[in-house]
Amino acid sequence: MRIPFFPLKSVFFPGEKVPLHIFEERYKQLINDCRNEAVTFGIPVYINDTITFGTEVQLVEVVNTYENGSMDVLCVARQIFKVITFDNSLDGKLYAGGNVQYLENIKDGNLADKEKVLEKLETLYSMMEVSFAPIDPNKFEIYQLVHKMGLSIEQEYQLLQLSHENDRLQFILKHLTTTIQVLSEINRTKMLIELNGHFKNFDPLEFKDFKI
Template sequence: MLIPLFPLPSVFFPGEQVALHIFEERYKQLILDIKETTGTFGVPVYIEGSIVYGTELRLDKIIKTYDTGEMDIICIAVRSFKIISFYKTMGNKLYAGGEVYFLNYMDDSVASLRENVLRLILELYKLMGVSIVNLTKDNFDIYLLIHKIGLSLAQEYKLLQMTYESERLLFIKEHLINTIQVLEQVNQSKEMIGMNGHFKNFDPIDFKDFKL
């Protein structure tokens, strides 16, 4: 399928709301074009000098149009794709385009794994001193929290390519465990640093079985 492309160094996941400021002439043209046609365009992830995988976005609304033609828009991420071929310009348009095929996601996760990941996220937020309101197993959507659990761009990009829910959750679980361990070590170090210059109360040593 041929779609307009708007490469960005960002990863978006299905269901995510995306706010964009459009200022380049080619992308002003892109938004005006899709507004009158399909309403969708692709955002391939620009990473390490290449674009292969990305996400289709649907234009939800144009919040503001400036005198310069610049726009503030809201989009909804729809589905992920892989680029088959890329064109620097799409026909006589200023913007790029490409042939893509859409990835089929398989929801093969089990409730216990989802609940485990949820528990780890709550533990992570507690360690960071961040409150998260009304997050339960019933309304838990990992994709709405992807950008808020300390993943790097490379990690998010790797997640985007995974087509099985269980694989994605296991990847996130491992990341959370590692991150929590690091934070715990940092907190312990902060406590140790805080003890410097203070009087220390040591437990008395029992020399009963002491040998020289």
């Protein structure tokens, strides 16, 4: 499949709403082509000076158009792809593009792991004193909350490349377990620091068994 490209230093996941501010001439042309020809485009992730994976998005609406031609647009993310070729100009257009191979989304996750993820996520939010709305595990999809789990962009990029839902669940479980452990230790250290200097009721040592 050959599609236009809009490279960004951001990671988007299927089903996610993608608001964009368009101000460069090449991307104004891209959005106009999307409006006139109903084409989709890809947002390949620019990370570590490379472009290898990204997400196809579809234009939903042009929210605002300004006097200088710049636009605020809303898109929705669809499929994840691997970049096969990259051309700085796609078929004589101002914008880049290239050939991509779409990754299969294999939904082999089990309910027990989804419940574990939601349980750990609720624990994490509780430790951070952030409200967490209950989610039905039967309807839960990792992509729903991926940006709300404290992942770095590097971790989000790793997750983007996982085709199997089971692998994504295990990846998130490992991340949440580690994060909770670290946060618990930080809270423990904070408590010890706050206690320092307070009057404490120490039990004095018995010296009768000590020899000098």
